[in-house]
Amino acid sequence: MEELILNIKSSIQLSAEAEEYLRTISKEKTVAKDSILIREGQSVNSIYFVKDGCLRSYCVDKKGKEHTLQFGIRNWWISDYIGIHNNEPAILTVECLKESKVIEFNAKKLNEIFEPFPEYEPFQRKLLERHVVSLHQRILNQLQLTASERYALFLEQYPDIEQYTHNYHIASYLGITQESLSRVRVEMAK
Amino acid sequence: MKALQLIKYGAIEDSLRINEVDKPSVKASDVLVEVKAAAINPIDKSIILGNLQGLLPIPIPSTSGYDVSGVVVEKGDEVSQLEVGDLVYARVPQDQMGTIAEFVAVDALAVSKKPGNISFEEAASIPLAGLTAKQSLDYVGLKENDKVLIHAGSGGVGSIAIQYAKAKGAFVYTTTSTTNVAWVKALGADRVIDYKTEDYKTIVHDADIVFDTLGKEYTMEAFSVVKSGGKVVSVVGPLDEDSAKAFGMAEYKLPEELSTVIKETGASYKFIFMHPNGSHLAEIKSLMEEEKIKPIIDKVYPFNESIEAFNHLASGRAKGKIIIKIN
Secondary structure, eight states: OHHHHHHHHTTSOOOHHHHHHHHHTEEEEEEOTTOEEEOTTSOOOEEEEEEEEEEEEEEEOTTSOEEEEEEEOTTOEEOOHHHHHHTOOOSSEEEEEEEEEEEEEEHHHHHTTTTTOGGGHHHHHHHHHHHHHHHHHHHHHHHHSOHHHHHHHHHHHSTTGGGSSOHHHHHHHHTOOHHHHHHHHHHHHO | OEEEEEOSSSOHHHHEEEEEOOOOOOOTTEEEEEEEEEEEOHHHHHHHHTTTTTTSOOOSSEEOOSEEEEEEEEEOTTOOSOOTTOEEEEEOOGGGOOOSBSEEEEEGGGEEEOOTTSOHHHHHTSHHHHHHHHHHHHHTTOOTTOEEEESOTTSHHHHHHHHHHHHTTOEEEEEEOGGGHHHHHHTTOSEEEETTTOOGGGTOOSEEEEEESSOTHHHHHHHHHEEEEEEEEESSSOOOHHHHHHTTOTTOOOOHHHHHHHHHHOOEEEEOOOOOOHHHHHHHHHHHHTTSSOOOEEEEEEGGGHHHHHHHHHHTOOSSEEEEEOO
16 A cells, blocks of 8 residues: 555645545455456446556456456556446456455545545546546557557567466457467467 | 256157246255356257156156356355356256256356356357366376377367367377368367278277277277277267266176277276266366367257257257257
């Protein structure tokens, strides 16, 4: 938690009371590989900050196949924001791909931080902007780049991730089949 | 709930009906699965025709089907390894037969989460055939560089056995007919033998393992191609004596002809009874997620066309599994 608090304080002035509030609405946890933190169909109560390790959010289509939305690695936040925003059951599942250290925040209370502690707002806004930039970039890459180019960028953004992911996790994240991913890898190896 | 039921033994059209029945009750060790898809297997057809009344006595009416993929919607108090919402697949135990229905209660130990990269329909195609292949080849200790002969490479069991054996690093001989040679080769088999134009007995020599899925003369012929000290494993041949005793047949003796050839070759013989096993399905799940085993589907039928699905199975023309989509 200390590292996160320091990170927050590098962006904004955080009062002792706000810091205490953040501590009371959060819990540090070590999560085992294959654990499910958020399950599709259940209420979304938490937002996770990843201190170390890797989480993955995915949806399941009508046919029963998984599609990766996001990998949550060190210093990233991950949850089902659609469920939180719409106050509806989760449409995503968040699972742990390797043993991870996370800070679990009560989603409702984190969203209520602004009234007592309006100074927190710029930090939250920057986080959201970072998230939007990442999503826009991903959409633009999907529209403009080849599978090989997208895979190369993916490896830059997520070094070592292939040690603890399945090929289909990555293939679905990139929007390609597993066969295409294999071909891309073969081409890159040449 | 709706369920496809065997209402009497006999021809498929006369023996199957979609009935309205009670949802199954869930024991403490069970999960209740909302069925998304069920696969049909040759054993289902044999049951309908009445060929297995002695071996597998079942009440009439009974819901048909052993293979399932779906969603856990309820779990018993003793179940800890699965949760409501898990996407799963299973080959259900005999006394819980009845997957061609909207819901099925299954002992949780027989259930595994399904591979995430395949659909419910594809997952349903795997359990019975996959467990048969894996349990047979694991029993005889199949390992890297072993030479293994797998008959009927285009069949449900054979096609998965080829892929499983290749995942283990074995050298795979298989037999199939001319029309299936290309796609069976694509499964990874090293030497595909077209039985219409080639005699496999002149091609396969000193195999470490023969996986017999054809029975009759093929069980005996296995001993002409297996090496001295090799292993023959069968799912259709005569019982071996240990398996028969485990089945309550204390006086059973191996047929003399088979007993003689076993002694002459120094090879071993084992009959495998496939059994439901969630842990084994979890191992298969890992291989499927790495695409070392891929499902092979012939056709998917809607629930209300179940009889057509069984007729298609009975035609013997299917290349791959026949699936019934339930929900």
